[in-house]
């Protein structure tokens with residue numbers, strides 16, 4: 001038997017909690033990576049995992065990613081993440097969400113939850129009936145912080161992408177810049193619209209082909225195949241769908257000088273950061289460029305500031321990225337490694 005501490009993705013996590021609710025059958029894992037900067041904050045993923053090992057790996061990796069993301073966003077929060085092991089049909093009931101809320105509550109504030117893949121604001125409302133350690137609840141006033149994090153994440157990605165174009169291509173505007181976008185859902189779709197408004201040339205791909213076609217018609221983008229999008233000759237590749245898409249094979253085929261998008265954990269392995277760097281491709285570390293959503297969720301939870309304050313903090317994402325790229329260039333280290341080093345230092349590691 002392999003112990004938790006010996007797993008490849010175990011990174012000095014402070015706690016990994018396994019829960020089971022007898023009544024609903026709900027199984028969940030809550031991983032706390034670090035509380036050095038504050039309570040471990042990160043969303044809940046509701047997903048059908050082929051096996052339990054994958055769920056544990058996801059919880060370990062995602063919670064570590066949240067420590068890094070929160071630290072680099074300058075938030076007084078640590079890193080945590082929950083995964084709920086859904087059945088094949090992803091059956092979800094209010095009772096299950098209530099059971100999960102009690103699990104979160106039992107950790108007495110060491111972990112603060114919010115939405116992630118498969119969890120929506122209605123689920124958050126159910127969870128919030130059982131615990132106060134929750135964020136990402138619906139807001140009634142649009143000037144408040146909080147609500148759907150997608151628009152804030154998209155704004156951060158848009159600003160970060162423009163900063164990458166300025167840094168790498170020396171262009172102040174994205175007019176005429178060709179961006180290939182993988183995934184045009186909540187974040188990617190918004191990024192596409194913002195870029196289209198600025199006159200960028202867009203190639204888009206989404207497994208929901210109908211949705212991609214409708215969006216393309218609206219904003220004047222070209223729809224390309226799922227296998228094609230990472231090989232399109234363009235100025236920027238923007239991954240906004242899945243993680244682990246940048247590996248030895250895909251990096252070798254990239255036909256762009258810049259990679260900048262929202263997808264979490266884009267690098268399949270840490271070595272892929274070096275591979276991108278060796279190809280002289282400018283990489284925007286995902287947990288830095290996609291931190292707009294957590295900034296909004298965090299300010300909502302902390303009760304600090306409003307949507308305006310969130311926007312002001314999101315506007316600082318380009319500065320952070322530029323500092324990483326400058327250090328990467330001067331020390332001849334991959335941007336991913338520079339960002340990890342900065343985050344580790346903030347975590348006191």
Ligand code: NAD
Pocket residue numbers: 149150151153182183184185186187188205206207208226240241242243262263264290291293294
């Ligand atoms: P979403 O589910 O709204 O959109 C994802 C889109 O990608 C969907 O339209 C889906 O059809 C498409 N897709 C899935 N697999 C694909 C594939 N193989 N090729 C092309 N398209 C594919 O999710 P989202 O909220 O827009 O998040 C996108 C990414 O950004 C995710 O990796 C997420 O973890 C990350 N992220 C999101 C936020 C946020 O605030 N929503 C914050 C940080 C990071």
